[in-house]
Amino acid sequence: MDGNTVLLRWEEQYFSLCEITSKWRKVHLSSLQGNAPYDRILSQHENLKAYREKVRNLTKVFSQLNNEEKLNGFVALLKEYQSYIDKLTSYLKNTERSYIEFFNRVKDITDPYPFMEKFCGEMERMLKDVERMHAYKALEKEVHLLQTEMVGLRGQEVTKGSLRRQFAEFERNAIRHAEQSGKDVTAEYQTLLSQSPQWKYELQKEVQSIQYEIRKRDKTIKDLKNHVMELCTSVEEVEAQQGRDMARFTMELEASQSNLLKKEAELQRLLVCRDHDSHANCTECVSIAALDASSQVFVDCKGVNANSNPNEGKKIPFFQKDAEHDAAMWEEEKLEMKQQEEALRKELFELRLKYDELCTVNDNQRRQKEESLQLKMVRTGELQHRIASINVYVDQLKAEKEQLVRAVQSLDRVLSNYPTNSSISTLNDKASSQRGEMASTEVSLTKGGERKELELLEKDGYSFERLLASSAMWQGGVNALDEENGEQNNAVSASQLSLPQESKKDPFLIVTFQRDKLRERLLTLNEVISPQLQSMKSEVVTLFSENFALRQRMAGYAGGNAHPGNDCASIYGFPMLGSMEKDDGLQPKVGIPWLVDPVAGVIPCRTVLNVLDYGAGAFSLHVFSTTFGRRLLFMYMVVLHVYLVYLFFL
Structure with missing residues (x-):
């Protein structure tokens, strides 16, 4: 804007x-x-x-x-x-x-x-404009750095020397990393072997504790069943006792009601008997008959009814006092009977309430016992399922242990095929001596144009030997190279013997013939070593994929808490494969397709360009062997660099 x-x-x-x-x-x-x-x-x-x-x-x-x-x-x-x-x-x-x-x-x-x-x-x-401005400034800085880098790349000799040193460092780092990985895997395997008895003991101990808990729960269930049976028996006894008490109370109530009916009938009969007397005397007789059920009172009343002599009316005050006293006693007795009846009814109601409460409590207890039994059964099923899962986990651990043993054995076999320092130094000495002989021969016997061509061959031979040093099957490659070097020396001597007589006198023809023979031999060696290079690359990729898979499997022992990004820091308390402090460029990377994210640990852009340049030069050993071909290759690399820079700025 x-x-x-x-x-x-x-x-x-x-x-x-x-x-x-x-x-x-x-x-x-x-x-x-x-x-x-x-x-x-x-x-x-x-x-x-x-x-x-x-x-x-x-x-x-x-x-x-x-x-x-x-x-x-x-x-x-x-x-x-x-x-x-x-x-x-x-x-x-x-x-x-x-x-x-x-x-x-x-x-x-x-x-x-x-x-x-x-x-x-x-x-x-x-704010967006400011952010774009900052991004533009950052891009300007990156462009300036890339321009500086392109200026530095124009010096091909310096670039090639740095590439050779970087490639040699990559080779040493790869060998050291493979050896260290093998040692780490062996140490981890030994640690796992030493920890496996302890894990087995812990699993057995846990299984025993689970079995003890199951037996304890079974015993608790049996005790609860016995307690439930006792409660049921006590409830039945209480119900039987309540039934007997209710029957007894019912009989007492019926007896009291029958006595009350008898007394009321007796009162009615006495009222009928004394109906012909005066109203006051009849009332007194009724009171006496209702309160005193003795035969003497009944006889006196009968005598009064039979002998209606007015002279005997003098006894009425005496009977009146007794009748009042008996009436008061009868009222008290009647009130007491009503109170007893009310008390019996209240007691019966309370017993019914207690019975209902006991029934409710027993139902709740029975329901709780059933629920607890169901929970115990569910818990028992869970424990059995847990034991089964533990057994499956133990089987998985055994399978993983066998896989680790096989992986360690395969790593040992791969490590046994890596070259030693002595073999590398021997090969480098032979290659340097061969280059020295070729250079001295060309300098002494050829002209200016042929000397330039020999220098190109010397550089290509150096690159070719550096590629030979990066082989994963180094031991077999060294033996084959030794045999081929011997065969080459024999072939050179044989070629000198097989030269025509007229050619032996011409040194230029001798040099040309030897150069052609050496070139054919180099092409043959390139064809022989190319499969070894491919196998080395595939084996390196396989090695790191197996290492990554091994880390993931070992992280699985921790219950999924580990992540491939944290290098499986620890599993069950002991350290696993440690993270490398320095990136040697051979670890498996995960990043954007342009391979230009140095923050995420991906190979930097400059390293990618250098490796591509060096790889293209090595690949074009027998294709671009002339000056025109080398210039064409240089133009191709320039176009490739420009294209990668364009991709970087997208």
Whole structure:
């Protein structure tokens, strides 16, 4: 975005902000936020509420008066209503005045929300522009660095020397990494073997504890069953005792009711017997017959009924006293019987309540026991499932142990095929001696053009030997190379013997013939070593894939807590494969396809370009062997570099 455009946009926003600020300054928002108007309106509201209550009370009192009093008090009530209406009118006017004042202050204010929203959008766009500017500056720095790097790449001799040193360092790091990985895997395998008895003992101990817990739970279940049986027996006994008590109480109640019916029948019979007597005497006889069931009283009453002599009426006061006494006793006995009946009924009701409560408690206990039994069964099933899963886990551990043994054996076999320092030094000495002989021969026997061609062959031979040193099947390659070097020397001597007699006298023809033979031999060696190079690359990839898979399997022992990114720091408390402190460029990488993310541990862009340049030069050993071919290869590498830089900036 142009700077003038940004300045104009910010000036426009600034003017809008100044206008909104001036309008809000005129409002005096702090004065509108004061508590005085609110307190005044609230006090008027409270006064109106009190006056309304007063008018309501006066109206209630007025409604209870008669017509004359209403006529006399109507004027006072009307005045109260008029004063209440005046207060309402003043309250409404005050409220209306406050609202109009507030409206007059607020009506001309510009709504700040559109400006604020627009201002936020401008700020977001400005932040994006700033971010783009920072990104542009970072890209400019990267372009400058890449231009500097391209200037440094123009010196082919320096680049080739650095490439050779880097490739040699890669080879040493690969060998050292493979040896260290083999040692680490062996140590981890030994650690796992040493830890396996302890794990087995812990698993056996856990299984024994689970079995003991199962037996303990079975014993608890049996005890609970016995306790439930005892509770059921006690409940049955209580129910039988309650049935017997209820039967006894029922019999007692029926006996008391039958006695009461007998006494009432006796009273009726006595009333009929004394019906012909006076009303007072009949009442006394009825009282005596109801209270005293003895035969003497009945005989006396019968005698009274039989002998209606008025002279015997002198005994009535005596019977009257006894009748009153017996009537009081009868009332007391009747009241006591009613009280006993009520007590029996209450006791029966309480027994029924206790019986219902016991039934409810027994049902709840039985339900709880059933639920606990179900929970115990579920827990037992879970424990059995856990034991089965532990057995499966033990089998998996055994299988993983066997796989680890096989992986360690395969790593041992691979490590046994890696070259030693002595074999590498021997091969390098032979190659350097061969180059020295070739260089001395070419310098002494050829002209300027042939000397340049020999220098190219010397450089290519050096690269070819460096490629030979990177083979994973080094031991077999060294033996084959020794045999082939011997065969080459024999072939050179044989070629010298097989030369024509006329060619032996011409040194130029001898050199040309030897150069052709050496070139053919180098091509043959290239064809022989190419499969070994491919097998070395595939074996390195396989080795690191097996190492990565081994890390993942060993991380699986920790229950999935480990992650391939943390190098499996620890499993069950002991350290696993340690993370490498230095990246040698041969570990399996995960990144973007351009391979230019050095933050994530991917090979840097410069290293990728150098390796591609060196690999293309080595691959074109027998293709671009002339000066034109080398120039064409150089142009190809320049185009490749430009294309990779273009991909980097996408």
